[in-house]
Amino acid sequence: MTKLLTSLFAVLVASATGFASAQTPAAPAPTQPAAAPTAPASASVEAKVAMCIGCHGIPGYQASFPEVHRVPLISGQNAKYIVAALNAYKSGDRKHPTMRSIAAGMSEQDIAAVASWYEKQGTGALEPAAPLPQPNARVAALLQKAACASCHGTTYSNPVDASYPKIAGQHKDYLYVALRSYKVDNNPVVGRNNAVMGAIARQFTNAELKELADYIGELEGEMQVQPQSRFR
Numbered sequence: 001m002t003k004l005l006t007s008l009f010a011v012l013v014a015s016a017t018g019f020a021s022a023q024t025p026a027a028p029a030p031t032q033p034a035a036a037p038t039a040p041a042s043a044s045v046e047a048k049v050a051m052c053i054g055c056h057g058i059p060g061y062q063a064s065f066p067e068v069h070r071v072p073l074i075s076g077q078n079a080k081y082i083v084a085a086l087n088a089y090k091s092g093d094r095k096h097p098t099m100r101s102i103a104a105g106m107s108e109q110d111i112a113a114v115a116s117w118y119e120k121q122g123t124g125a126l127e128p129a130a131p132l133p134q135p136n137a138r139v140a141a142l143l144q145k146a147a148c149a150s151c152h153g154t155t156y157s158n159p160v161d162a163s164y165p166k167i168a169g170q171h172k173d174y175l176y177v178a179l180r181s182y183k184v185d186n187n188p189v190v191g192r193n194n195a196v197m198g199a200i201a202r203q204f205t206n207a208e209l210k211e212l213a214d215y216i217g218e219l220e221g222e223m224q225v226q227p228q229s230r231f232r
């Protein structure tokens with residue numbers, strides 16, 4: 001079943017890519033021979049992200065395997081974090097099967113180009129002075145317990161290090177799946193091996209993680225879906 005679904009995804013991704021790149025104007029001829037074996041160096045960044053928009057470029061698009069949830073917002077996310085996440089899929093520290101097979105086919109140059117492209121597609125920086133909606137007392141205590149803001153920032157959209165993710169306004173259902181995945185070990189298709197978030201997520205019950213996800217997802221953020229129509 002797993003294999004079947006994975007190959008179905010591969011077929012879908014392959015056909016989406018073929019379709020999208022057929023619409024992309026030819027890139028200028030490279031001045032040097034292509035170095036990366038996986039993708040021609042001449043491929044424009046639009047050609048590289050064509051493969052992503054079939055999921056990340058459709059508002060509300062839901063992933064169905066291994067769990068049903070909306071695919072994460074990545075337009076406006078920090079480039080350094082996008083690079084780290086793609087490398088974690090590539091190395092297997094993140095188990096998600098579809099993203100693993102996508103990241104596996106990307107060279108270091110592809111990853112860097114796509115990450116910096118996505119970083120620029122946000123809604124623009126938030127007003128630093130904008131007051132956050134106050135969490136209820138229980139959620140406030142949960143946020144306090146693991147000092148979430150000390151890493152993800154006071155607005156949860158201004159992390160202290162660019163390799164940490166912006167999380168404000170991210171889809172709630174995805175936030176919940178992501179938080180739980182840091183607690184999962186020994187599962188071939190679910191889980192994220194991350195020392196920092198692993199130690200943090202394990203301090204909470206799933207019900208508590210859901211409350212955290214619901215609050216953070218409700219906040220105003222800098223990420224959005226970059227609609228597919230921009231490419232047409």
Ligand code: HEC
Nearest residue numbers: 013051052054055063071072082085086096098099102114
């Ligand atoms: C078939 C649908 C699909 C396609 C195509 C796809 N993604 Fe994803 N992507 C997902 C899903 C689902 C997740 C959540 C995986 C998880 O739970 O870890 C994800 C997660 C990610 C993440 C991690 C986000 C975060 O907040 O941690 C990044 C970065 C990402 N994708 C980038 C890309 C890029 C770049 C491409 C194109 C080269 C791409 N994706 C193509 C479905 C897709």
Ligand code: HEC
Nearest residue numbers: 146147148151164165167175178179192194196197200212
């Ligand atoms: C010590 C710093 C630190 C603290 C404290 C921290 N985080 Fe994180 N968080 C990180 C880092 C680093 C990552 C990226 C991990 C990875 O690469 O998978 C992350 C990832 C996440 C993600 C996944 C985002 C995505 O797009 O997939 C969520 C959700 C999250 N943190 C929520 C929280 C919450 C809620 C708290 C408090 C309960 C918290 N974090 C506390 C550093 C921290």
